[in-house]
Amino acid sequence: MTAPPAQDLLALDPAAQDLLFRRARTANTFTDEPVDDDQLRAIHDLVRYGPTAMNAQPLRVLLLRSAQARARLLPYVSSGNRVKTAAAPLVAVLAADIDWHERLPELFPHRAQARDGFAGDPDGREEQARLNAALQIGYFLVGVRAAGLAAGPMAGFDPAGVEREFWPDGRHRVLLLMNIGRPAADAWRERLPRLSYPEVVRTL
Template identity: 40%
Template sequence: MSETLSDSALDIIFRDARSYNGWLDKDVSREQIEAIYDLMKMGPTSANQQPGRFVWVTTDEAKQRLADCADEGNKEKILGAPVTVIIGYDLDFHEQLPWLFPHTDAKSWFEGKVEGRKESAFRNSVLQGAYLMIAARALGLDCGPMSGFDPEKTTKQFFADQPRYTADWLCSIGYGDPESIFDRSPRPEFDTFNKVI
């Protein structure tokens, strides 16, 4: 791959992108949600594990249920957003490896290794959540990633039918209200936290 993205595209995805706390009254369609997923799923995960599990919260009833699981400061962010995604992971992701990674018997790498699966599922689902944000921004949408919620309560509310799934973090998606963002926080120069050896 020899092409690079334009500066304007990099601005959209990274340099000018912000974390929004409030949202314009503008819907996000099912087609847009699926387009985000269709880009996100192309991002690499270890042995194509794809452990991320996503609940796209769009209805007023579901938003209220999720807001009830959130800290006070995040309730309005959820209620006001057109979509909030619950990013979780599947502790038994390895059951899907025979078709997701058919090149070898990758399922056997994880059988009987619950802690190893948890570590791998967590790491790779967080990667998928980051891909989700990049995809949403690339498609002209804004993001508001959040902690500040009760993962156990959220898991029980939204993954009750899948006992091996765990909610990890949230990300609202929509058209951000410019009035809702703070001044950009400092970003460290390369030498602050990097070493080339």
């Protein structure tokens, strides 16, 4: 008996699977159509339900819209990413708040005492911040796609410089930049290979 196509085994309908994963690509060029605040609020309202350890929610998002804000960022962006970042309708600076523990009693009432433990463990606190913010960045990327927008995530930048420029308080660690907008006609590069199931998954 022939097995059903993989897409038929998922609860999400095939069109949504394509929108979020199969046909979604990292965009390098965008149209000049703006990304408005209502779209960003809708994205946040969806992805904020993704799980994080202890409900920490350490991701902080800085949206750069104005030319002045973009000009402050560009000196810290690698030469290969600078032109597309300057031209994108919106740039999100995605950072981890390493003092996330201060809100533990509010966000996770049953672990209120853990705040004091993390207060005395700055290395462990930062490790948790980075891990959980990275999870949230994944949710955010899928949320951008769910809004019918394209994302261009980038790691080619100077994190310490961006932190000094936008978060001089020292309590944030910048993890990723993400250009957001409607993809232009030439937005995509050829898709690179993906690992197969046997290359990734092992069963004991």
